[in-house]
Structures are given as C-alpha cells and as structure tokens.
Amino acid sequence: MNPATIASDAPTRLSLRIHPRDNVAVALTDLPAGREVAVANLRFPLADSVRAKHKFALSDLAPGDEVTMYGVTVGRATRMIPRGGAITTDNLAHATAGGDARPGSRDWTPPDVSRFAQATFDGFHRPDGSVGTANVWLVIPLVFCENRNIEVLRQCVADALGDDPYRDYKRMARGLLDGIEATADAPDEGTPSRRFPNVDGVRFLTHSLGCGGTDDDAEALCQLLAGYVCHPNVAGATVLSLGCQKAQIRMLKAAVAARDPQGLKRVDYFDQQSSPSEERLIRDALTSIFDGLASADRVTRQPAALDKLVLGLECGGSDGFSGLSANPLVGAVVDRLVALGGSGMLSEFPELCGVEHELTARCVSETVAARFAELMSAYQRHAAAVGADFSMNPSPGNIRDGLITDAMKSAGAAKKGGDAPVVDVLDYTEPHRRPGLSLLCTPGNDVESTTALAGSGANLILFTTGLGTPTGNPVAPVLKIASNSALAQRMQDIIDFDAGPIVRGERDIDELAEALLALCLEVASGRHVTQAQRLSQHDFIPWKRGVSL
Structure with missing residues (x-):
C-alpha cells in the first residue's frame, strides 16, 4: 500500500468512545470549547477546547474518580473535571485497577483465516528446522x-x-x-x-x-x-x-x-x-x-508454512490514534497468524503496566501467569533501584499527543497482542519456544526492544508509530505501520502501511488486517522490501537491565 495514495485524516466523526465502559472519549479532530459533540447516546457541549487525539470527560469526575479507557482504569482524577472537560496532566494521575485475573478466564474465538489456509512464504530453510525471512x-x-x-x-x-x-x-x-x-x-x-x-x-x-x-x-x-x-x-x-x-x-x-x-x-x-x-x-x-x-x-528461498513465521510486535513514537488504529490492526494480524499456527511476541513490559490483569487472564496456565507476574515485579524493582517508575514511561511526544499516563499508553499498546491466549512468557534474551502469542520482557525503548525481539527469534517485526520513527534492525525486516494518514503522507520514506482509514471510519480493522498480513508474507518472501531495509536502518542496542524504561 503506497501511503501517497491515501487521503488525509479528515474524520467523518468528531470523537470516539472505545469501550462501552469508558467515561472518556477521544477527539478525532481539533474541537473548540462549546462545540456540541455526540458520543454514544449523549449530546453535550465541550467545556474546554480539545486537541485531536486527546480525551474529554463524558460525565462529571470528582477528585479520586477513576478514568476508564479500553474498559480498564488508566488514571485517577486529581481535581474536578466537568463533562466535556479536557483530560490533561494537570487533572489526571497514573492509576490502575485489578480485575478478574484468573488464568484462562478469557475466551478466544479465532478469526476466519480461510483466505490464508493454503498460504506459504518463501524463506530460507535452516538445518535446525527454522526458516528465515532474510539471509x-x-x-x-x-x-x-x-x-x-x-x-x-x-x-x-x-x-x-x-x-x-x-x-x-x-x-x-x-x-x-x-x-x-x-x-x-x-x-x-x-x-x-x-x-x-x-x-x-x-x-x-x-x-x-x-x-x-x-x-x-x-x-x-x-x-x-x-x-x-x-x-x-x-x-x-x-x-x-x-x-x-x-x-x-x-x-x-x-x-x-x-x-x-x-x-x-x-x-x-x-x-x-x-x-x-x-x-x-x-x-x-x-x-x-x-x-x-x-x-x-x-541457500535459496523455498516455500514454508506460516507456522515458521514469528512476528515481533513493537510500537514507537506513539500518538493518541495508535491505540485506535495501528495497534489493534497489528493485533488482528497476530490473531490471524496464531490461528494459522504461527507466532507473535509482545514486548515492552513498562507499556503493559495497567493491563496486567487482562494479560494474566489470557495466560494458558498458572505457571505462565506466575512467570509474567514474577518478571513484571522484578522489572519494577530494578527500575525503582535507579529511581525510576513505570509511570515515567510516556515521553514528552506521547503526552503532547494525548497519551497522558502510562496506563493510558499501555492500554493502547497492549492491543498489538490481539486477543489470542498467552502461551509463554520469556525473559530478556530467552529464545522463542512455543507457537502462539508470547510476552517478552524488554524495556519500552524502541531500539532496545526491537533488538531484543530479534534476539529472541522474531523473523519479522511489525512496528506501529503515530509520530514517526526511523528504527530498523540488522537481521529482521521491520515493517512500519502509521496510525494516521497524515504521518503516512508526511514520512513516506519510512512508512510501509497506513492504518489511518480506520480512524476515519472508511475501512474496518478486519479488512485491513488481511491486507497487512498479505504484505507480511510478501516481505517474508523477499518480494517486498520494507522502507527500513531500503534505508539500511540496522539499529542495535543491548539493554542494561534496570536502567531503561
């Protein structure tokens, strides 16, 4: 998909509530104070001006009230926020809440993958039985x-x-x-x-x-x-x-x-x-x-089944649309690949803070869930030892584009993992072991995380971005997905796929997921060169544990 052919992000709707339990909505374009908005069955004027990608309250919020997005707690009001008031760093603090975290308590219905039932990719078959997407x-x-x-x-x-x-x-x-x-x-x-x-x-x-x-x-x-x-x-x-x-x-x-x-x-x-x-x-x-x-x-390329494909999942330079378009789109691709016998690896543990209970409920066993809890706790202790905390994870660019708290960023970032069961949890540098979705302990730093994904065996990396980042990897092709069409047009030399039509309501996630999975197979077969490959972006940074978020 050529980003240059995509229309600009002129939304056909003004705002969006992501989950029925949410008490905030996302502005899809700049909205002035006094502008009347319609969200779900509500219609009211905005109390504040709200910039595109930022959030506003759907009801009056008192100090201490939980703020909910994606159906999970992403913060707590620190002062009164009227209905239609903008959610900012001045009135919201990072907060999370638990839920039903029993392993295996989330049902999963695999998506329809009949289109790809006989699909293969042309890869380099290694003597140990693995298959490369590059040589x-x-x-x-x-x-x-x-x-x-x-x-x-x-x-x-x-x-x-x-x-x-x-x-x-x-x-x-x-x-x-x-x-x-x-x-x-x-x-x-x-x-x-x-x-x-x-x-x-x-x-x-x-x-x-x-x-x-x-x-x-x-x-x-x-x-x-x-x-x-x-x-x-x-x-x-x-x-x-x-x-x-x-x-x-x-x-x-x-x-x-x-x-x-x-x-x-x-x-x-x-x-x-x-x-x-x-x-x-x-x-x-x-x-x-x-x-x-x-x-x-x-060694020449030969057909390989999709169970040999391992997708690394990464986001960087995220914006307020990443969790609405690019991340859930990648999650839909992962669900399809898992249903076909392939694998995904979801990284960036600081960006899973706030949705631990959701992921724990998707773990296939108590053992897998316990490993996740153990590694998350150890990471938080390492961070605390150097005076850091997961709540410090959002960058100035994230905050400027509407990702106010780590939990808010995490709720959207976790969407890259789709809805498939979590079959394994890997510590940093541990190799991929089981087909299906695994969690990999890495920092949120883009290059440290992509470096780790390849080190654990991802042979293709899907990288979502809302602000644009030139990150690549020396051995694994990196395919960039823009959360918005404005970015896809502005930075055509680094973007491979545009998820902006999802924000505008022009195309649905399922439709684009099939197109993106088809592109993944072209990249894995060497028939499509990603922009990161074309630009020789071969970034490699090992992680010094406990230092990086």
Whole structure:
C-alpha cells in the first residue's frame, strides 16, 4: 500500500468512545470549547477546547474518580473535571485497577483465516528446522574495543562488493561540497551487480558493552549475541574479540551451543590479542566474511508454512490514534497468524503496566501467569533501584499527543497482542519456544526492544508509530505501520502501511488486517522490501537491565 495514495485524516466523526465502559472519549479532530459533540447516546457541549487525539470527560469526575479507557482504569482524577472537560496532566494521575485475573478466564474465538489456509512464504530453510525471512552474514564484536575494527571491515566489504548503502547520500554530499545541489535528476553512478544474489547482505553490529560492567552485563550480552548468531535469518557469523574483556569467547560459545547443540551454525572467532598484527586480524576476518557469503549464497528461498513465521510486535513514537488504529490492526494480524499456527511476541513490559490483569487472564496456565507476574515485579524493582517508575514511561511526544499516563499508553499498546491466549512468557534474551502469542520482557525503548525481539527469534517485526520513527534492525525486516494518514503522507520514506482509514471510519480493522498480513508474507518472501531495509536502518542496542524504561 503506497501511503501517497491515501487521503488525509479528515474524520467523518468528531470523537470516539472505545469501550462501552469508558467515561472518556477521544477527539478525532481539533474541537473548540462549546462545540456540541455526540458520543454514544449523549449530546453535550465541550467545556474546554480539545486537541485531536486527546480525551474529554463524558460525565462529571470528582477528585479520586477513576478514568476508564479500553474498559480498564488508566488514571485517577486529581481535581474536578466537568463533562466535556479536557483530560490533561494537570487533572489526571497514573492509576490502575485489578480485575478478574484468573488464568484462562478469557475466551478466544479465532478469526476466519480461510483466505490464508493454503498460504506459504518463501524463506530460507535452516538445518535446525527454522526458516528465515532474510539471509545475512553477521559480523559482531564481543567488546566495544573492537568497534573500530568492525567499522574497518564494514567499509572494506562495502568497497569490495560495490554495495555501499549510502552511495546516494555520498553523491549528494560531493555535489553540495562542489556547490551543486544534488537532485533526483542528477546522474546516478548506478547500482552494482550483486555477486551473491541469494544473500541479503553483511550486517555489522557495534555496541558499548563487553567490559567495564558487571558479570551479569557480560553474560546478558553473550546471550543476546548468541540469539543473533542462531537467528533463522542469519547464515553464520564472524566474531571479533579483544581478548581481555569480561565477555569472553568461551561465554559466547557456550551460549551459542545452548541454542545450537549440534553445531549447525558456522561461527568464526578471532582474538586480536592472539593475532600477530591488526593487518592479520582484518585479513582473517575478511576471509571469513567472504567464505561465509559464498556458503550462504548456496541457500535459496523455498516455500514454508506460516507456522515458521514469528512476528515481533513493537510500537514507537506513539500518538493518541495508535491505540485506535495501528495497534489493534497489528493485533488482528497476530490473531490471524496464531490461528494459522504461527507466532507473535509482545514486548515492552513498562507499556503493559495497567493491563496486567487482562494479560494474566489470557495466560494458558498458572505457571505462565506466575512467570509474567514474577518478571513484571522484578522489572519494577530494578527500575525503582535507579529511581525510576513505570509511570515515567510516556515521553514528552506521547503526552503532547494525548497519551497522558502510562496506563493510558499501555492500554493502547497492549492491543498489538490481539486477543489470542498467552502461551509463554520469556525473559530478556530467552529464545522463542512455543507457537502462539508470547510476552517478552524488554524495556519500552524502541531500539532496545526491537533488538531484543530479534534476539529472541522474531523473523519479522511489525512496528506501529503515530509520530514517526526511523528504527530498523540488522537481521529482521521491520515493517512500519502509521496510525494516521497524515504521518503516512508526511514520512513516506519510512512508512510501509497506513492504518489511518480506520480512524476515519472508511475501512474496518478486519479488512485491513488481511491486507497487512498479505504484505507480511510478501516481505517474508523477499518480494517486498520494507522502507527500513531500503534505508539500511540496522539499529542495535543491548539493554542494561534496570536502567531503561
């Protein structure tokens, strides 16, 4: 779907109450004070001006009254709010309330998936039985001291293959330096022929960890890197070590062996302090990369069943429409994939604060529910230890666009997980284990969370946004879904799919969910390149636990 062809967000309705139990509604356009609105069976004038995406009260609220959205408590009034009054940070505080949290107490009726009953995607079949949606060779450092050598390798490989992803920007820079503004009509130096047509490229990771932290930090890094090395989208890896750092080669080897006990994945390790020279280190690493590319190129795409597809679910730069359009749309896609035997992973634990009881009720067993409660509590303790709290999660951009409290943000963010049962709960770096919907403990930080999703085995990531964010991932394609058409038009170079017609009432979620799932299969088959892939957005940030929300 080309965002440029979508109409602007001129809503056919002025406001929307999401759930019958809600005592606030969302303005779908800027509404002046005194404007009469009709919500459900109510008709009244607004007491305040309410900006698009922000909320207003449907009844008088006294100090201490609960404010409800999505049928759950998202805050508590701190002072009197009249009917039609705007909900702001000045009159609402973060608050949550429990509910029926018995595991298995939520019924689920799978959606109709007859259209996709025979569907497949063309993926890269790995010896361990997993299937990749991409085929890359990975180059990683065990410690930040090797970042410079990683950059040397990056530039050498790009030059040798004639595959510089930034050649257009470099041409632009040369033109500007010469006083000639580069335009789309400027002569193009051409796209080099691909020497390895079955390989999607070499991915070079850098990070700031590996030494100078705790033993737990080093172990977590090795577990994360092992997840990338063993990822179904990765053909193999070249690993650079300095030698004296905390994150030792033996630790990474052990983490890889736990995921790949038969040693099916090729991994080449190089230790600089054991090498006779830097030149020899670079030569050996380049030899490993080019040999790895030749080997990876011998694997071709073949049809795969949808039970091999694992969707990572992420949101970033959310706005007041995200929970109305893009997030429930992604949830509808996940429900369809789960019904077809596939999997989804819902991340960002700070953005599940306030809806824990809803997710607990969807857990398939007491064991799964207990793991969720345990990890949520541990995360909150880690955050408290550094003076943070989940209530601090909404960013200034979120608040400016109507997401006033963490619970309000969470209620909309959790919609990405659809309604399917929760079959598993994973701690950070733990690999995906069971088909169905899993919860993955990550921070709300966009890049840390997408990094973790890929590390746990997501082979395609759906990323919703209302404000726009250029995040991508080195190994897993990232598909961006805009919550509103204005964003889809304004940032066409980063948006892949527009959920704005849902807000305008022009198309329903079920209709767009089938279109988005079909696009997912095109991306998984390599027939559609996402904007993040096209722009070479290969973001990678490991999480230092307890520091990040």
